[in-house]
Amino acid sequence: MNSHKPLYEEDLDQLLHHTLENKFRAQRPSNRVWKRIKAKLTGEKSNSGQFFSLRSSLIVQVAILLLFLTLGGVDRLLEQKLPLATRNMDSVSQNNAPSPRTVVWVNKELTDVKDVELPYPTEMATLPVDDHDDAHLQDIQFKRQRLSQNNRHYEPPLSIPPIDVAPHIDSPEGRALMLRSNMQGILSFFMGGQFDPGIIQ
Amino acid sequence: MTTAPGELELIIRAKQGDFKAFELLYEMHKTAIYRTALAITGNRSTAEEILQETFLRAFKNINKIYENTSLSPWLYRVAVNLAYDLTAKRRRRLTVLDTLKGWLTVAPLSLPERKVEERELQELIYEAINKLEFRQRSTLVLFYLQDFSLQEIAEIMECPVGTVKSRLHYARTNLRKALLADERLLGGLAYEFS
Numbered sequence A: 001m002n003s004h005k006p007l008y009e010e011d012l013d014q015l016l017h018h019t020l021e022n023k024f025r026a027q028r029p030s031n032r033v034w035k036r037i038k039a040k041l042t043g044e045k046s047n048s049g050q051f052f053s054l055r056s057s058l059i060v061q062v063a064i065l066l067l068f069l070t071l072g073g074v075d076r077l078l079e080q081k082l083p084l085a086t087r088n089m090d091s092v093s094q095n096n097a098p099s100p101r102t103v104v105w106v107n108k109e110l111t112d113v114k115d116v117e118l119p120y121p122t123e124m125a126t127l128p129v130d131d132h133d134d135a136h137l138q139d140i141q142f143k144r145q146r147l148s149q150n151n152r153h154y155e156p157p158l159s160i161p162p163i164d165v166a167p168h169i170d171s172p173e174g175r176a177l178m179l180r181s182n183m184q185g186i187l188s189f190f191m192g193g194q195f196d197p198g199i200i201q
Numbered sequence B: 001m002t003t004a005p006g007e008l009e010l011i012i013r014a015k016q017g018d019f020k021a022f023e024l025l026y027e028m029h030k031t032a033i034y035r036t037a038l039a040i041t042g043n044r045s046t047a048e049e050i051l052q053e054t055f056l057r058a059f060k061n062i063n064k065i066y067e068n069t070s071l072s073p074w075l076y077r078v079a080v081n082l083a084y085d086l087t088a089k090r091r092r093r094l095t096v097l098d099t100l101k102g103w104l105t106v107a108p109l110s111l112p113e114r115k116v117e118e119r120e121l122q123e124l125i126y127e128a129i130n131k132l133e134f135r136q137r138s139t140l141v142l143f144y145l146q147d148f149s150l151q152e153i154a155e156i157m158e159c160p161v162g163t164v165k166s167r168l169h170y171a172r173t174n175l176r177k178a179l180l181a182d183e184r185l186l187g188g189l190a191y192e193f194s
Helices: A009-024 A031-081 A086-091 A133-152 A172-191 B007-015 B019-041 B044-060 B072-090 B096-105 B113-130 B134-144 B150-157 B161-181
Strands: none
Touching: A009 B019, A009 B113, A009 B134, A009 B161, A031 B019, A031 B044, B007 B019, B019 B044, B019 B072, B019 B134, B044 B072, B072 B134, B072 B150, B113 B134, B113 B161, B134 B150, B134 B161, B150 B161
């Protein structure tokens, strides 16, 4: 390094210029830079093209939908104006329809129902009669109540009727009476007969 | 900066969506932008990245560029700003010496001894340039490499002319200090600068 030529302060500008010029004069960017730029820009262009094609596709779809809606409206209008088609018979009002009729033959003077001769077997003209219709309903109601009570774990309040008739020993009232009686006995035993049975109610 | 002949027409065509015109604009400016980015960053791949991003932004903002002004200030401004961002990121993991190693290894050994010495000297000076603060380095590169005037540099860097002068002054002063402190230059340059 000692062999460098002297560099004066006023030459610093020239030195800097030469340094940078010599260093970078031959430098050029590679061709791949433009290829990358082009790839990115054309990629964006194609994306925007896809967007436009998508948009046009949407427009076509909307147009077709509107067309169908319009045709549907026309169809309904025509249905109201034109004579009823067969497929719409369900919606026809039956007010003016003739009542169903059964043709019977009368050969003699009518004194009884049996005098009427039906064109079909007699048993078909007789509705089945259920004598226990009411009992059936009561049974359903009972089952429904039981089911409801079981689901809710409902227990009616225990009340001991103040009547002389002793309840059944297996009934809740009977079991409560027995329990009270036992408690009175036990307490009377421990309290030496000074127990007031009225405190257990 | 006035619009170069033909550039105006290319800008107008590019604004109208002519991709070929944009490619010609790229061909017109690519080398200068690349060299500037390379001189500021000292890294080829970074410089190419800056060049690429600068023209991608130019394409996207082509409609904002005035037709009566040159494209150059806008391109340089974007390139310098990108160089600042990328240099700040890469400086953490790439030392200046690592970068210079690449430059030094490309020196052809077949050159005469004097040429080699000059080249080594230039490398040391560039190393000192590369150690300057970013704004001073950018100003120096635009001034000495691209021969821009103070007014043009002020336009590119979006600052007053006085600031450009100040940056150039401090860049020279710091360069002198760095070269004086460099032991590799002792005996050859040091006493000349003092």
